[in-house]
Amino acid sequence: MMRYWGILVAKLAGTGLVLATAWMGLHAVWPLPETARRFNLQPFGTDLGYTMAILGLWLLAVGLVYLVALDQRYRCRTCGRRLHMPVSSGAWNSLLLRSPRTDYICRYGHGTLRVSDVELVGMSQTDWHGVDDMWKELEDLEMMDK
Numbered sequence: 001m002m003r004y005w006g007i008l009v010a011k012l013a014g015t016g017l018v019l020a021t022a023w024m025g026l027h028a029v030w031p032l033p034e035t036a037r038r039f040n041l042q043p044f045g046t047d048l049g050y051t052m053a054i055l056g057l058w059l060l061a062v063g064l065v066y067l068v069a070l071d072q073r074y075r076c077r078t079c080g081r082r083l084h085m086p087v088s089s090g091a092w093n094s095l096l097l098r099s100p101r102t103d104y105i106c107r108y109g110h111g112t113l114r115v116s117d118v119e120l121v122g123m124s125q126t127d128w129h130g131v132d133d134m135w136k137e138l139e140d141l142e143m144m145d146k
């Protein structure tokens with residue numbers, strides 16, 4: 001679980017680094033407009049080009065944070081690896097009883113993630129089911145057979 005949150009923190013730190021670099025690069029190359037210099041104005045809101053550049057930077061920031069969150073959603077909660085093997089189930093003609101969903105699994109057997117394919121009220125909550133120790137469970141089943 002610590003690894004899962006560590007990956008999130010690392011990705012957010014990387015995003016922050018990229019955005020800080022873009023911010024400093026923008027201010028290094030962007031000349032302060034004549035009116036802002038003469039009347040001691042902030043260029044944001046008074047200079048259209050600068051304001052548009054900040055808008056672009058803002059959109060980049062929102063997009064990167066969205067991608068970080070989207071990537072984090074499909075990671076194993078135990079080992080932090082990307083989840084694999086999507087399996088669709090449910091039926092579109094029976095939304096209330098067998099709502100369509102996709103199940104993902106950690107290839108190291110740490111658990112499964114259920115993601116609903118129906119988004120009626122925004123992004124749905126994911127449903128993570130951790131497995132304590134699947135090898136121990138299998139051994140117990142084998143012991144019961146004997």
Ligand SMILES: [Zn+2]
Pocket residue numbers: 076077078079080081106107108109110111
């Ligand atoms: Zn895992």
